[in-house]
Amino acid sequence: MLLGVKFVGGKGHQGIGMTRLCSPAVFSLASPRALLFDLDGTLVDTLGDFCAVLDAAFTECGWPTPSRAFVAATIGKGGEHLIRSALTHQGIPQDAYAMAAEAYQRHYEHLNGTHSQVFPGVSEALAGLHQRGLPLVCLTNKPQAFARTLLDRKGLLACFSAVWGGDSFERKKPDPLPIVRSAELLGLRAQQVWMIGDSRNDAQAARAAGAPVMLVAYGYNHGEPVEQAGADAVLESLLELPPMLDEAAAREAG
């Protein structure tokens, strides 16, 4: 029985503490051979970056800028989705996409990381997990170059054995392909890795790939309750991961 956890997915299981288990499968998960981490909303609070970049790009183009609430509910599916959604939301025709995307890209390069903060517990959790020798991979829908720069600027890059972006594979999350390919590149099957994310894009991708999935409660999930996104567990902090790994290892040993 996991300690310090509360089961929220059904009747008959109760616990204490922070981790909320959404699936009874979490009681029998095998130890992962690697962890895949989403970036925006999971490791770094980048909402301020997205807002600053959209503000700069749309202002330059002479358009009204989208609200912070709109941006928070829209991020998670990559830059093109965000730009196209923002155009529609502001009543600007889609044929302005190329102009918007060029301005967005240019401002993102300049502003990347300047309006964002690492979430509490992330640096400590990643350092501890890295010390265990477990391969850690960043798997985000952000373009790979932007992801690497952001992780570097926030002092997190050295923890990761690989960083894959929304432009690294033929399809993005919620398609399972990025998870399947990330596992393959480690010499693993998707069932042997855990996906750690913040949104239904991460949960759907992991479910379809056959990988266990944990979602953080503090990220961006399109304005929907994260408990309903189909995760095995909902975490208040990444610091809850080491005890989960200890629990899985102890179960296997004993």
Ligand SMILES: O=C(O)COP(=O)(O)O
């Ligand atoms: O680029 C985005 O929309 C966010 O990407 P991520 O949540 O997969 O890190």
Ligand SMILES: [Mg+2]
């Ligand atoms: Mg995310």
